[in-house]
Amino acid sequence: MDSLAQGSEGGGAALNEIIGLTVAGGVVAAILLWIGWMHRNHKITWLTSLADWTGRRFKRPPWVALPVGMFIASIICALFGFIWDVSLHIGNGRDDGALANPAHYFILIGLFGIFVAGCTAMVLPLGEDARPGPAAVRITDDWYAPVGGLVMAGCGLYALMGFPLDDVWHRIFGQDVTLWGPTHLMMIGGAGFSTLAALYLEHEGRKARTDDTPPDGIGLKFVQYLAFAGVLIGASVYQIEFDFGVPQFRQVFEPMLIAAAAALALVAARIFMGRGAALIAAVVAIGLRGIVAFLVAPVLDAPVNWFPLYLGAAIIVELLALTPLLKRPVVFGLVAGLGIGTVGLWVESLWINAVYYHPWPTSMWPEALAMAVPVAILTGGCGAMIGMVLTGQRLPGRAIGVGLVALTVLVIGGAAANGLRYDVPQSASATITLTDVPSSDGERYATADVQLTPANLVSDDPNWVSVLGWQGGLDNDRGMFVDNLENVGPGHFRSTEPMPVSGEWKTLLRLHDGRTFAAVPIYLAGDPGIGAQEVPAEASTTRPVVAEITILQRERSPDIPQSLWLIGCLIVLVCTLAMIAGITWGAGRINNSEPHASEAELQPTAQA
Numbered sequence: 157m158d159s160l161a162q163g164s165e166g167g168g169a170a171l172n173e174i175i176g177l178t179v180a181g182g183v184v185a186a187i188l189l190w191i192g193w194m195h196r197n198h199k200i201t202w203l204t205s206l207a208d209w210t211g212r213r214f215k216r217p218p219w220v221a222l223p224v225g226m227f228i229a230s231i232i233c234a235l236f237g238f239i240w241d242v243s244l245h246i247g248n249g250r251d252d253g254a255l256a257n258p259a260h261y262f263i264l265i266g267l268f269g270i271f272v273a274g275c276t277a278m279v280l281p282l283g284e285d286a287r288p289g290p291a292a293v294r295i296t297d298d299w300y301a302p303v304g305g306l307v308m309a310g311c312g313l314y315a316l317m318g319f320p321l322d323d324v325w326h327r328i329f330g331q332d333v334t335l336w337g338p339t340h341l342m343m344i345g346g347a348g349f350s351t352l353a354a355l356y357l358e359h360e361g362r363k364a365r366t367d368d369t370p371p372d373g374i375g376l377k378f379v380q381y382l383a384f385a386g387v388l389i390g391a392s393v394y395q396i397e398f399d400f401g402v403p404q405f406r407q408v409f410e411p412m413l414i415a416a417a418a419a420l421a422l423v424a425a426r427i428f429m430g431r432g433a434a435l436i437a438a439v440v441a442i443g444l445r446g447i448v449a450f451l452v453a454p455v456l457d458a459p460v461n462w463f464p465l466y467l468g469a470a471i472i473v474e475l476l477a478l479t480p481l482l483k484r485p486v487v488f489g490l491v492a493g494l495g496i497g498t499v500g501l502w503v504e505s506l507w508i509n510a511v512y513y514h515p516w517p518t519s520m521w522p523e524a525l526a527m528a529v530p531v532a533i534l535t536g537g538c539g540a541m542i543g544m545v546l547t548g549q550r551l552p553g554r555a556i557g558v559g560l561v562a563l564t565v566l567v568i569g570g571a572a573a574n575g576l577r578y579d580v581p582q583s584a585s586a587t588i589t590l591t592d593v594p595s596s597d598g599e600r601y602a603t604a605d606v607q608l609t610p611a612n613l614v615s616d617d618p619n620w621v622s623v624l625g626w627q628g629g630l631d632n633d634r635g636m637f638v639d640n641l642e643n644v645g646p647g648h649f650r651s652t653e654p655m656p657v658s659g660e661w662k663t664l665l666r667l668h669d670g671r672t673f674a675a676v677p678i679y680l681a682g683d684p685g686i687g688a689q690e691v692p693a694e695a696s697t698t699r700p701v702v703a704e705i706t707i708l709q710r711e712r713s714p715d716i717p718q719s720l721w722l723i724g725c726l727i728v729l730v731c732t733l734a735m736i737a738g739i740t741w742g743a744g745r746i747n748n749s750e751p752h753a754s755e756a757e758l759q760p761t762a763q764a
Contacts, residue, residue, distance in 0.1 A: 174323065181268075188272060192279040196299065207280055215376055219288050220361030223277035223305060224379070227354050230273060231386060232444070234266025234347050235393075239448050242396055243458035245333060247635025249627035249660070250685070250711070264319070267343065270350050271312025277305025277357055289360045291749035304357025307742040308350055314735045315346025325724060330686075331711030334404045335397045338728040345732060348390030349739055352542065355383050355424075356742050359546050363750060378440075384425035384433070385440035388466060391417035392441075399461045401513030401638045402626060404708055406673055407619045409575045410508075411501050411516070411524045415532035416568070418469035418500060419493040420539040426473050427485055427543025434470040434477075441466065459636040462511050468503025469496040485540040486552060486560075493536025497529040513638045519617040519670065527571040534564040545743045548750060561740050565733070578673035584701040585609045586665055586676045590693060593654045599632065600658035602693065603651040604641075604678065606665060611647030613701070618669035621649050623678065628661035637663070657693035664707050675704035686711050 194200040207218030214221040241259035244251075251257045278301035281288045292300035322339040325332075335344070358380065395417075397403045398410045422434040429436075445463045453460040472495040481488040501524075509515040516524070537560050544551055551557050587609065590602040604623065608614065614621060625637035637656055641649035655663055657679040665676040676699050682690035688710050705712075 184268070188275070192275065196279055196282070198282070203280070204282065214379070216358070216361040217288065217364050219277055219280035219302060219305075220357055220364075222280065223273045223308070224354055224358060226269060226273035226276060227308065227350070228379070228382065228386075230266045230269025231347065231351065231354075231390075232266075233262050233269065235389065235444075236448050236451065237262025237264075237266055238344070238347075238393065239396070239461060240452050240456065240458065242335065242400060243452050243456075243461065244630075246400055246402055246459050246626050247628070247630040249662075250331065250333075263343070267312060267315045267319075267347060269312075270347060271309055271316055274305050274307070274309030274312055274350075274353065277302055278309060289364045289749075291360060291746045293745075302357055302360045303742045303745050304353050304355075304360055307356055307738055308353035310738050311346045311350035311353055311735060313346075314731060315343045315350070317731070318342035318346065321728075328713075328724070329716050329721065330713035331709070333709055333711060335394075336405060338725050341394075342728060342731065344393050345735065348393055349735065351383065351386040351390045352739055353742070354386070355542070355546060356746060358383065359746065363548075380429060381425075381433070381436050381440050382444075384421055384429070384437040385444060387424065388417055388421035388437060388441045389445060391420055392445075392464065395464070396461065398512070398514070399463050400459055400636075402624065402636070403514070404705070406575050406578055406671070407514065407516070407520055407668060408524045408527055409572075411504075412528040412531050412571055412575070414464050414466075414504055415469075415493075415497045415501055415528040416535045417464075418466050419489070419496045419532045419536035420542075422466065422470050422473045422496075423489045423492050423536050423539035424542040424546070426477050427482075427488070427540060428546040431477070432474065434473040435467070438466040438470040453634075457630060457634060459634045462508075464504055465507050466504070469500035471503075472496055472500050485544050485549065486537050489536040489538070489540025489543075490533050491536075493533035493539075494529065496536065497532030498525065500532075501525075501528060514620050514622070514640070517617045517619055519615060520619060523574075523670070527574060530567050531564075531571055534560065534567055538564055542743065545747045551744070551747045554744070557744065558740065561736070565736060577671060579671045580674045580703045581613060581672060581701050584613050584674075585698050586701060587696070587698045588665065588676070588678060589696045590657065590678075595654075597632070599656060600693070601654035602657050603654055604665075605651075606641065606649040608647035608649070608667075609698075613647055614667060614669040614672065616643075618667070618672075620666060620668050622666050623651065623655050623663060624666050625656045625661050625663040628656055628659060632656065632659065632661070637661075662707070662710075663693070664704075666704065667701065673704060674701045675707050676701055677707055680707070680710070683710065 191200070191203065195203045204218070207222040210221040210225055211218040214224070216224070237259045241257065241263060244257060244259055281300060281302070286298060287300040288302045291303045293303060293306055294300055318339045321342065325337070325339045392413070395410060395413045403410070422437060425433040425437040442465055449461055449463065452458050473492050476488060476492050476495060481491055505516050541551055541557060541560070587607045589605040591605070592600065592602045595601045621641050621643070623637070623639045623641065626635060628635045628637070633656070639651055639653050639655060642652055644650050655678070657663055660681045661679060662681060663679045665678055667674045677691045679693035680688070680691035682688060
């Protein structure tokens with residue numbers, strides 16, 4: 157959630173750590189380049205032998221089997237490190253250094269592994285496999301690289317670029333301790349979308365099989381289900397702040413993100429793998445996320461994170477696939493997206509309202525549906541096109557295909573722009589009366605009586621009126637506390653449990669009601685590293701309602717011109733659009749370079 161860390165607090169990493177990481181990365185990169193050069197010039201044989209052995213086990217060409225195995229290990233490593241890193245920052249706050257946070261090692265190794273897996277797929281083809289399929293891209297006269305390898309390496313490189321750019325970003329703007337910091341999104345997006353590259357690569361290998369290749373077994377089927385579960389999880393990582401109960405953006409984003417992830421991954425899974433695939437992919441994703449959540453929370457004693465189940469969305473996809481719509485995949489994807497963005501979200505809300513820190517209020521649904529439904533419809537269409545590529549069906553004309561992707565990006569951008577709009581009430585305040593309660597750990601805890609002014613500041617059905625305490629240290633209740641306050645009268649709220657108001661805690665009253673998104677500090681520990689004074693927890697005080705970002709992101713530099721911030725965001729946006737264009741190009745090249753299956757040939761797969 158934070159950057160690699162800070163040497164000067166609230167800014168970039170320490171110079172000695174930057175030098176150390178750069179040297180280490182350069183040495184590893186040089187060794188890998190040397191291995192690749194030796195392999196391409198037939199000076200080593202062990203890499204070919206290893207790839208051949210992996211190919212025999214997975215019944216795929218060596219240039220597919222070994223890179224996909226590397227990719228699976230790398231993406232799981234990155235996922236674990238990412239979830240752990242977010243939990244550490246929620247519980248502890250800033251790092252003491254780039255090398256002081258153990259989660260960063262998993263993230264770096266995982267992202268670097270994704271990049272290396274893609275490069276491995278590019279350098280492996282030799283001899284009879286010199287041209288890995290009809291879609292392969294010519295590098296030199298006798299060197300062709302599979303499209304999936306190129307896209308995977310590109311996504312990995314895009315994610316890795318986020319680390320140095322993150323340090324530059326923090327040196328200019330200070331720390332943006334949110335998952336949705338622009339450079340953080342580069343790392344997340346690169347890793348998440350690399351799962352599509354793995355599917356491309358597996359498809360190219362499947363098409364390159366010879367007549368004497370053994371049929372696919374249960375193990376390979378599971379890998380394919382795991383791939384679609386990976387797409388689902390990869391598209392879900394943008395929701396992690398909601399999963400942890402520390403969202404720094406309006407709640408309408410959450411259903412939109414859930415619907416988009418479900419429509420993209422589950423529609424593609426059902427078209428490619430047949431009956432039951434959407435449900436199986438969702439169950440595999442639940443298992444993987446569950447294992448990581450168990451390791452992070454009970455085992456490592458970090459803050460708990462929940463996650464969407466996607467079972468309602470999967471059932472809708474499966475039911476619609478029983479209709480004639482499946483014969484028209486893009487239409488099927490669009491209709492499935494509509495079902496996911498409506499009924500699917502309602503089913504998901506039953507789970508979220510039962511276990512999440514912040515349930516979905518009834519008042520949120522009109523705006524949430526206005527954002528989620530068009531996004532889900534279009535991402536469902538994109539998921540259908542992915543499924544068509546993987547099953548060898550001819551895509552719609554280039555104008556339609558590219559237009560659908562472009563329209564999806566524009567609609568997601570418009571929905572995001574709407575979600576980013578919020579209001580901070582002017583001249584509003586909160587009178588907070590604290591009542592201390594006994595504690596056994598020497599820390600101060602108190603209950604709160606809160607009176608908002610004006611009394612109608614929030615409606616009878618707000619998104620949340622809650623107290624958040626975070627960054628209190630993992631040895632103090634895992635460093636996180638959330639209490640949804642009880643409404644006892646007009647603008648009058650009370651605690652349901654004691655809150656921490658001493659030590660390293662940052663405790664605040666959070667107000668979110670439609671477009672109203674604001675907060676009031678209750679207790680903020682002093683932070684000499686960024687020059688922030690302590691905000692004491694007084695027995696009774698009246699404090700103004702302010703923009704929440706000024707409290708949750710105290711490390712940000714307030715004096716940086718907005719124009720410079722805009723330029724930085726636009727640079728990240730251009731890089732992101734380039735990645736999406738690369739993924740779209742890869743799908744189009746694969747589809748245009750292969751013979752297309754007839755409708756009769758596809759029927760067994762579609763109805764399997």
